[in-house]
Amino acid sequence: xxxxxxxxxxxxxxxxxxxxxxxxxxxxxxxxxxxxxxxxxxxxxxxxxxxxxxxxxxxxxxxxxxxxxxxxxxxxxxxxxxxxxxxxxxxxxxxxxxxxxxxxxxxxxxxxxxxxxxxxxxxxxxxxxxxxxxxxxxxxxxxxxxxxxxxxxxxxxxxxxxxxxxxxxxxxxxxxxxxxxxxxxxxxxxxxxxxxxxxxxxxxxxxxxxxxxxxxxxxxxxxxxxxxxxxxxxxxxxxxxxxxxxxxxxxxxxxxxxxxxxxxxxxxxxxxxxxxxxxxxxxxxxxxxxxxxxxxxxxxxxxxxxxxxxxxxxxxxxxxxxxxxxxxxxxxxxxxxxxxxxxxxxxxxxxxxxxxxxxxxxxxxxxxxxxxxxxxxxxxxxxxxxxxxxxxxxxxxxxxxxxxxxxxxxxxxxx
Amino acid sequence: xxxxxxxxxxxxxxxxxxxxxxxxxxxxxxxxxxxxxxxxxxxxxxxxxxxxxxxxxxxxxxxxxxxxxxxxxxxxxxxxxxxxxxxxxxxxxxxxxxxxxxxxxxxxxxxxxxxxxxxxxxxxxxxxxxxxxxxxxxxxxxxxxxxxxxxxxxxxxxxxxxxxxxxxxxxxxxxxxxxxxxxxxxxxxxxxxxxxxxxxxxxxxxxxxxxxxxxxxxxxxxxxxxxxxxxxxxxxxxxxxxxxxxxxxxxxxxxxxxxxxxxxxxxxxxxxxxxxxxxxxxxxxxxxxxxxxxxxxxxxxxxxxxxxxxxxxxxxxxxxxxxxxxxxxxxxxxxxxxxxxxxxxxxxxxxxxxxxxxxxxxxxxxxxxxxxxxxxxxxxxxxxxxxxxxxxxxxxxxxxxxxxxxxxxxxxxxxxxxxxxxxxx
Numbered sequence: 001x002x003x004x005x006x007x008x009x010x011x012x013x014x015x016x017x018x019x020x021x022x023x024x025x026x027x028x029x030x031x032x033x034x035x036x037x038x039x040x041x042x043x044x045x046x047x048x049x050x051x052x053x054x055x056x057x058x059x060x061x062x063x064x065x066x067x068x069x070x071x072x073x074x075x076x077x078x079x080x081x082x083x084x085x086x087x088x089x090x091x092x093x094x095x096x097x098x099x100x101x102x103x104x105x106x107x108x109x110x111x112x113x114x115x116x117x118x119x120x121x122x123x124x125x126x127x128x129x130x131x132x133x134x135x136x137x138x139x140x141x142x143x144x145x146x147x148x149x150x151x152x153x154x155x156x157x158x159x160x161x162x163x164x165x166x167x168x169x170x171x172x173x174x175x176x177x178x179x180x181x182x183x184x185x186x187x188x189x190x191x192x193x194x195x196x197x198x199x200x201x202x203x204x205x206x207x208x209x210x211x212x213x214x215x216x217x218x219x220x221x222x223x224x225x226x227x228x229x230x231x232x233x234x235x236x237x238x239x240x241x242x243x244x245x246x247x248x249x250x251x252x253x254x255x256x257x258x259x260x261x262x263x264x265x266x267x268x269x270x271x272x273x274x275x276x277x278x279x280x281x282x283x284x285x286x287x288x289x290x291x292x293x294x295x296x297x298x299x300x301x302x303x304x305x306x307x308x309x310x311x312x313x314x315x316x317x318x319x320x321x322x323x324x325x326x327x328x329x330x331x332x333x334x335x336x337x338x339x340x341x342x343x344x345x346x347x348x349x350x351x352x353x354x355x356x357x358x359x360x361x362x363x364x365x366x367x368x369x370x371x372x373x374x375x376x377x378x379x380x381x382x383x384x385x386x387x388x389x390x391x392x393x394x395x396x397x398x399x400x401x402x403x404x405x406x407x408x409x410x411x412x413x414x415x
Numbered sequence: 416x417x418x419x420x421x422x423x424x425x426x427x428x429x430x431x432x433x434x435x436x437x438x439x440x441x442x443x444x445x446x447x448x449x450x451x452x453x454x455x456x457x458x459x460x461x462x463x464x465x466x467x468x469x470x471x472x473x474x475x476x477x478x479x480x481x482x483x484x485x486x487x488x489x490x491x492x493x494x495x496x497x498x499x500x501x502x503x504x505x506x507x508x509x510x511x512x513x514x515x516x517x518x519x520x521x522x523x524x525x526x527x528x529x530x531x532x533x534x535x536x537x538x539x540x541x542x543x544x545x546x547x548x549x550x551x552x553x554x555x556x557x558x559x560x561x562x563x564x565x566x567x568x569x570x571x572x573x574x575x576x577x578x579x580x581x582x583x584x585x586x587x588x589x590x591x592x593x594x595x596x597x598x599x600x601x602x603x604x605x606x607x608x609x610x611x612x613x614x615x616x617x618x619x620x621x622x623x624x625x626x627x628x629x630x631x632x633x634x635x636x637x638x639x640x641x642x643x644x645x646x647x648x649x650x651x652x653x654x655x656x657x658x659x660x661x662x663x664x665x666x667x668x669x670x671x672x673x674x675x676x677x678x679x680x681x682x683x684x685x686x687x688x689x690x691x692x693x694x695x696x697x698x699x700x701x702x703x704x705x706x707x708x709x710x711x712x713x714x715x716x717x718x719x720x721x722x723x724x725x726x727x728x729x730x731x732x733x734x735x736x737x738x739x740x741x742x743x744x745x746x747x748x749x750x751x752x753x754x755x756x757x758x759x760x761x762x763x764x765x766x767x768x769x770x771x772x773x774x775x776x777x778x779x780x781x782x783x784x785x786x787x788x789x790x791x792x793x794x795x796x797x798x799x800x801x802x803x804x805x806x807x808x809x810x811x812x813x814x815x816x817x818x819x820x821x822x823x824x825x826x827x828x829x830x831x832x833x834x835x836x837x838x839x840x
Contacts, residue, residue, distance in 0.1 A: 029698035030714070069695075248700075256697035257715060263697070269489070269690050271682035272449035272713035272727070273699050281707055281718075287698035288450070288714045289683060301698070304683070 001113035002046045002129075003082075003101065004037055005187075006121030007054030007094055012236040012360055015368035016336060018387050018407065020059035022235055023121030026319045026337070028247055028256060028263070029287040029300050032063050033234055034121040035265045038079075041119075042070040043261055044129035048077040050107060051121065052100045054084055054093065069266045082107060098204035098211050105200055113193055118207070120187040124243050124254065125231035126261055132190055132225045141223035142195035143215060145169055146188035148227045157233075158184035159208055161224055169222040172208050183224060186231055195220065230254045238362035241334060244300045244317045248283045270303045278309055294324070302337075311341075316348070325375070332381060333365040341367075342375030342391070352381040353402035368407060379403075419497065420466045420553075421533045423524065424457055425517055425607070426541035427474030432662045434788050435797045436762065439816060440479035443541030445666070446745050446763070448673055448682065448689075449711040449726045452483055453660065454541040455691045458499075462490045463687050464549040466537065468497030470527055472520045474504055474513065489690045502527070516632035522620040528613060536616050538633070540607030544669060545657040546680055546687055552610055555651045559587065562615045562647030565638065566608035568657045577661070578604035579634040581650050589648040594634045603650060605634060606657055615646070656680055664791050667760060670726050670743050674709050696729050704735060720750070728763075737767075742774075751804065758810065761796045768804035768820075778810040780830035789813060789830075797835055 010022035017025065023034035034051075041049050049072060053060055066072075067079035082104045084092045094100035101108075101118065108116060115136070117129060127146070136144040147161050160179040162171040173179065189207065196211070204210030216222055230253040234240040246254050256263050270289025275281065280295040289303035294311035304321040307313055311324045314331040318324070322335050325343040332348040341347060352363030361382040367373065368384075374391035378398035386393075386407030393405050430442030437445055443454035454471075461469055469492065473480055480501075486492075487499035502524050504513050514520035521538060528536065535556065537549060547566070556564040567581055575596060582591035582601040593599065611619075619637060623629050629636040642648050656679040660666040672679050682689055696715030701707065705718045712718065715730040720737035727733075728745045736753040748765040750756055756767060757774035767773060778792030789795065789811050796802070797816030807826040808814065814827065815835025822833055 250703065257700075257717075262695045264695050267693065267695065269688050269693070271689075272711040275707045275710045275712060275722075277709045279708060281701035282705060283703050284701045285698045286701060291683075296701070 001108060001111060001115070001193075002041050002049045002117045002119060003104070003108075004034065004041075004049060004051045004119045004121045005097055005100060006034055006051050006060060007057075007100060008120075008122050008235065009055035010122070010235050013240065014237060014361070014366050014384050015387055015407070016237075016240070016334065016366060017055070018368060019056050021053060021055045021057060021121075024060040024063060025234070025240065026302055027124065027234065027240070028244060029285045029302050030267065031256075031263055031265045032060075033124060034060065034063070035263050036124050036126065037119050037121050038064075038067075038070045038072070039262070039264045040125075040127050040129060042072065042264060044127075046117075046129070047074070048111065048113070049079045050082045050104065051079060052082045052094065052104065054100075057081075057083065063266055065266065069264045080107070096205035096210075097207040098200070099206075101196075101207075102200045102204060105197070108193070109197070116191050116193050116196055118187075118189040118191070120233075122235050123186065123231060123233050125186075125227075125229060126254070126258075126263075127188075127227055127229065127231075129188075129190075132188070135223060135225040136190050139167065139221070139223045141221040142192050143212065143220065143222045144190040144225050145212070145222065146186040146227050147183035147224045148186055148231050149182045150184040152179075152182070155179040155184070159187075161185045163224040167224055169212075169216065169224050172212055172216065174208060183226070186227060187233075237334070237360065237364055237366065241317060241362070241364055245298065245315065247285050247300060248298055250283075268303055276309065279307075308343075332363060333367065335367045336369040336371075336387075338370045339367045340372045342373055342377065344375055345373050345377045345379070347373065347379045347383075348381050349378065350380045350401060353400075355402060358382045358402040371405075419468055419531065419533055420535070420537065421468045421470070421528070421531050422461050422466050422537040422539055422549075423502075423521055424454070424461075424469060424471045424539045424541045425520060426454055426471050426477075426480060427514060427520065428540075428542050429475045430542075430661070432788050433660075433666060434663055434785055435795045435813060435816065436663070436666065436760065439476060439798065441473060441475045441477060441541075442661075444476075444479040444483055445660070446728055447544060447660065447666075448670060449728055450693060450713045451689055451691045452480075453544060454480065454483070455689055456544050456546065457539050457541050458484075458490050458492075459687075459689045460545070460547050460549060461539075462492065462690070464547075466549060467492060467494060468531070469499045470502045470524060471499060471541070472502045472514070472524065474520070477501070477503060483692050485692065489692050491690075500527070516630050516635070518620060518623050518629075518633050518637045519631035521616075522624050522631070525617060525620060528617070534613055536611045536613050538609040538611065542661070543607065543657060543659055544680070545606075545653075546655065546684075546689075547608070547653060547657075549608075549610075552608070552651055556610045556649070559649045560647070561610075561649040562612050563638075563641065564610045564649045564651050565589065565592075566606045566610075566653050567603040567650045568606050568653050569602050570604040572602060575599050575602060575604070578659075579638070580604055583650045587649050587651070589642050589650050592634075592639045592642045592648070594632075594639070603652070605638075606653060608653075609633065609638075619646075663760065663788050663793055663795065667743065667793055671724065671741070673711060673726070674724055694729065702735075705733070734769075745798075758792055759794045759796060762798040762800075762816065764799045765796050766801045768802055768806060770804055771802050771806040771808075773802065773806075773808045774810055775807065776809045777829055780809070780811060780828070782811045782813055782830050782832065784813060784832045786830075800835065 006023035010017040072079040232243040276293030287303040291306040293309040294307040302320040310327040327344040348365040368387035371389040380401035388408040426443040428442035430437030492499040702719040707722045713729040719735040720733040730747040734752040745763040751769040781790035794812045796814045799817040803820040809829030818835045
C-alpha cells in the first residue's frame with residue numbers, strides 16, 4: 001500500500017499554485033510533478049496507491065483520472081483519490097501529514113496491508129522503492145526513512161536525520177540552521193502497519209513531530225535508507241526552476257528517457273515539433289506540438305508553445321500553449337499555461353531587486369496562467385503577474401523589479 | 416431510433432511501389448508525418464466523425480498493424496460496445512481462404528453486419544492521408560437517396576491512369592466508372608471511400624461472389640457494373656487535401672510538404688486530432704552546437720548535429736557533427752558522429768556509422784533492382800540495417816532491412832542494392 005501526500009498548496013510557488021496543487025505543477029516539458037512518484041510506484045511494482053489531495057485538487061484529479069497512463073486502472077487495487085471529507089462527528093480538512101493518514105485509516109485497514117509506504121507527490125526523483133523495502137526487511141525495522149545527503153548550507157530547508165553507525169535513526173530535527181548530520185529526510189516513510197496503527201490512535205497531526213519522534217522516544221526501531229540519486233523537493237520557485245534546468249545540463253543528473261524507467265504521464269496527442277527556417281535551438285527540451293521560429297536557449301518548453309521569428313527564450317520554463325510573439329524576449333522566467341507575450345515585449349531583464357521580501361522569487365519572474373503581456377511591455381526581474389492579468393493591468397511604463405500585478409477572475413474581465 | 420454507424424477499413428494493401436518501406440508491413444502501417452502511421456488518418460476521421468464501431472480488414476503482413484491498433488486505446492476505440500476489431504482472413508470460411516479482392520474481403524465479413532443496427536455501411540481504405548468529416552458524406556447520401564456514394568477528388572490529368580476515374584452528370588450521378596484508364600475526359604478519382612445502403616450492399620456482394628467472371632474488386636468489377644445498371648451510384652466531391660502515398664516519390668513529397676509554411680493539413684487542430692499509438696517519450700532534447708531548420712522533430716529525439724528540411728520520428732539521435740538533410744528518418748535510428756544522410760528515407764532502428772555518407776554523387780543511375788520506383792535520386796535504407804563507419808552510399812541505392820556491417824564489400828554505388836537476410840516467414 002502506497003500513500004502519496006499531494007495536498008500541498010505550495011505558498012512558495014506563488015501564482016503557479018493559485019489554481020493547482022504542487023504535485024500538479026507542469027514539469028520537464030510534458031510531465032506533472034506527481035508523475036515521478038507515480039512512475040516510481042508503478043515501476044517498483046506498487047499495485048494499490050492512494051493519492052491524498054486537498055489544495056485546489058481539480059487539476060490533479062483530471063490528470064490522474066482512472067490512472068491509465070500508469071497502468072493503475074485496475075479492477076482490484078489501482079489508484080484511489082482520497083480527499084478530505086466530512087462525517088457527523090468531525091469536520092474535514094487535513095491538518096497535517098499524519099492527520100491526513102489518520103483520517104484515511106479505515107481505507108488502509110480494510111485492505112490489510114502489512115506495510116504502508118508514505119510518499120510526497122511534490123518531489124522529483126527516480127527511485128526503486130523495492131530497495132527501501134529490502135532495507136526495511138533486512139533491518140527488521142518498524143519504520144524506515146529514506147534519507148539523502150544535502151550540503152551543510154541547505155539544512156534549513158529540510159528535516160535532518162541523525163543516523164548512528166548501525167544505520168538507526170536517533171534524532172529528527174526540523175529545518176535546523178546547522179546540523180551535525182548530512183542526511184535530510186526525503187519525506188518517504190515505510191511503516192509496519194501495526195506500528196503505525198498504534199501511533200495513529202493518538203490523533204497525530206504531523207508525521208515527524210507526532211509519529212516518528214514518539215516512536216524514537218519509545219525506543220522503536222527506526223532505520224535510515226540512503227538514496228544516492230537526484231532528488232529535489234520542488235515546493236519553491238527556485239527549486240522548481242533549477243530542477244527543470246537540470247534536465248538541460250550537459251550531463252543531466254535527472255534522466256527522462258531511460259527506457260527501463262520511463263516517466264509515465266497523461267500524454268496529449270500533439271504533432272511533432274515544427275521548426276522554422278531561422279530557428280535556433282540549443283541546450284533545450286522541447287515537447288511535441290511546439291512551433292519554433294525564434295531562438296530557444298537553455299530552456300524547457302511544454303507542448304504547444306509557439307516562439308515566433310525574432311523572439312528569444314533564454315533560461316526559462318514555458319508551460320503548455322504559451323505564445324511568444326515576434327521579437328519578444330523572455331529570460332529568467334517561468335510562464336504558466338496559455339500566457340501570451342506580445343510582440344517586442346521583454347520579460348526578466350535588468351537586475352534582481354535587493355529587498356528581502358522578493359528573495360523567495362530568487363530573481364525569477366513568474367507569469368500566471370492566461371495572462372496577456374501587452375506588446376512592447378518591459379517586465380523586470382522577480383515580477384509576479386497574476387492569473388489572467390490583462391494588458392490594461394500593466395500600466396504604461398516599464399514594470400519595475402519586484403512588482404506584483406494582480407490576478408483577474410476570468411468571468412469578471414470586461415475588456 | 417438512431418442507428419449506430421459501422422465502418423470497414425480495408426487495410427490489406429501490399430504497397431509494392433513503396434518498395435522496402437512496405438516490404439515487412441502493410442501499407443496502412445507505414446510511418447508518416449513524424450509520428451503517425453498512414454491508417455491513423457482514417458481511424459481518426461472515423462472517431463472524429465462519431466463512428467466508434469470499426470472493422471479493420473488485414474491480410475498482407477498484419478503484425479505491425481495489429482500491434483499498432485491493439486485494443487484501439489489511442490482512438491478511444493477500446494469499448495464495451497463497438498470499438499475496433501481486426502478482421503483477418505480465416506481458414507475454413509469458404510473453399511479458398513485468402514481475400515480475392517476488396518469486394519470479396521467485405522463479402523466474407525458480412526457476418527459482422529448481422530447483429531448491427533445500421534442502415535448504411537461505410538467502406539474505407541487505410542491507405543490515404545486526409546481529414547474528412549464522414550457526416551457530410553452521410554448527409555449527401557441521404558439527400559440524394561443514393562444506393563452507393565463514392566467520394567471523389569480531382570487529380571491532375573497525368574495521374575488518371577493510377578486511379579478509378581468517374582464521370583458524373585450535373586446532378587452528381589455517376590455515368591461511367593473506369594479503373595485506371597489510359598485517358599479520360601474526367602479527372603474525378605475515387606478516394607476509396609464508399610457509403611452503401613446496407614441491404615443493397617449485401618445483395619450486390621452476394622451477386623458478385625456468385626459471378627465466376629468477376630475478380631471481386633469494388634473498383635474493377637462491382638462499381639462499374641452498378642453504374643452500367645444505373646443502380647443509384649452518386650459521386651460526392653471532396654475538395655480538401657487527399658493524398659495517396661502509393662510510390663516512394665509521392666511518399667517523400669507528401670512528408671516533406673508538411674515542412675512548408677502552409678502545410679497541407681493542420682496536424683495541431685484541437686478539433687480534429689490525429690490520434691496515434693505513441694510510446695512515452697521525453698521531449699526533444701536539443702544539445703549544444705546543434706542546428707535545426709525547416710523540420711519536424713518528434714519527442715524522444717536527441718539532436719546534437721544539423722537537421723535541415725527533414726522529418727524525424729520519435730527517438731532519432733543525430734550525433735555531434737552529423738548532418739541530416741532533405742530526409743525522412745524513422746523511429747530510434749542513430750546517425751553517428753560526422754555522418755551525412757542526404758535525400759534518404761531511413762527506416763526504423765537503423766544505425767549509421769561515424770563519418771558514413773548516405774546519399775551523394777550523381778542521381779541518373781536508377782536502382783538496379785527496382786528502377787521503376789527508385790530513380791529520382793532518393794535512396795532507401797531498410798529497418799534495422801547497420802551501416803559501417805565511413806561507408807559511402809550513392810543515390811537511388813537500396814539497402815535491405817537488417818543488413819549488418821559485414822554485408823558491405825565496399826562503398827555502394829549509385830543505384831546499388833545491398834540485400835538483407837531473407838525475411839522470416
